[in-house]
Amino acid sequence: MSTENYIKEVIDDKIYYMSPGISIHAWVITRLADEFRYYFRLKKKNCHAFAEGLEVYLNGKDDNHFVVPDISIICDKSKFDKRGYRGIPELIIEVLSSSTAKKDREDKLLLYEKAGVKEYWIADTKNKSIEQRYLANGKYKLENIVTLMDEIEYDKLTEEEKENYTTKIKPLIFEDLEIDLNEIFNL
Numbered sequence: 001m002s003t004e005n006y007i008k009e010v011i012d013d014k015i016y017y018m019s020p021g022i023s024i025h026a027w028v029i030t031r032l033a034d035e036f037r038y039y040f041r042l043k044k045k046n047c048h049a050f051a052e053g054l055e056v057y058l059n060g061k062d063d064n065h066f067v068v069p070d071i072s073i074i075c076d077k078s079k080f081d082k083r084g085y086r087g088i089p090e091l092i093i094e095v096l097s098s099s100t101a102k103k104d105r106e107d108k109l110l111l112y113e114k115a116g117v118k119e120y121w122i123a124d125t126k127n128k129s130i131e132q133r134y135l136a137n138g139k140y141k142l143e144n145i146v147t148l149m150d151e152i153e154y155d156k157l158t159e160e161e162k163e164n165y166t167t168k169i170k171p172l173i174f175e176d177l178e179i180d181l182n183e184i185f186n187l
Contacts, residue, residue, distance in 0.1 A: 007052070010065050011107055024125045024187070028095050029070050031184045032123065036073060039177045047075040047090070055084030056092075058115040067108065070095045070123075073173075090173050091119040096126070109133070113140045119173055128185040134172050144169065148181040 008015065029051050036049035050072045057066045066084065071093035079087035092112055094104040104122055112120050113135065120140060122131040128148035133140040146169040149157075157165060167181045 007068050011111055025095050025097055028123055028125055028184055032093055033071050035179045049073055057086045060086035088116050092117050093121040095123045130169050146181055148185050
């Protein structure tokens with residue numbers, strides 16, 4: 001297998017080669033990153049959203065272990081070098097694909113938790129949902145699962161569930177940012 005067009009990651013001494021995502025994967029990444037970029041410009045925050053391709057060395061000095069998250073939210077520009085970012089992003093988002101779902105939900109979740117990534121989102125294009133986790137006392141807690149329902153699913157909810165239903169997700173580290181899943185998953 002030729003690996004020249006694949007994205008490489010090294011996690012716990014295991015090498016992973018990932019093919020570039022399908023178009024829905026790219027759409028979701030682009031739209032989520034754009035929401036953060038717009039917010040950072042609007043609020044004049046010194047943070048940036050990096051989408052695919054940025055090597056992140058969570059253990060800054062270790063060249064042999066790195067990940068390439070779908071989206072990395074980084075507010076400390078001082079940790080960049082020519083190879084990538086040598087530090088801990090504030091928030092990481094992974095967009096599931098059939099080939100990476102298990103790794104994103106298990107290996108990367110534990111890796112990001114151990115490294116101290118404050119917030120970790122898993123976006124699921126099939127279910128049009130985002131799972132939001134935050135770090136509390138060194139462990140990830142599930143804060144929220146926001147799902148974009150179609151009318152048929154929505155109509156099955158009780159009145160109380162309808163009142164509590166939202167299509168919006170708010171990062172805990174940027175409390176005044178609100179992202180509507182209608183803008184992310186509706187193509």
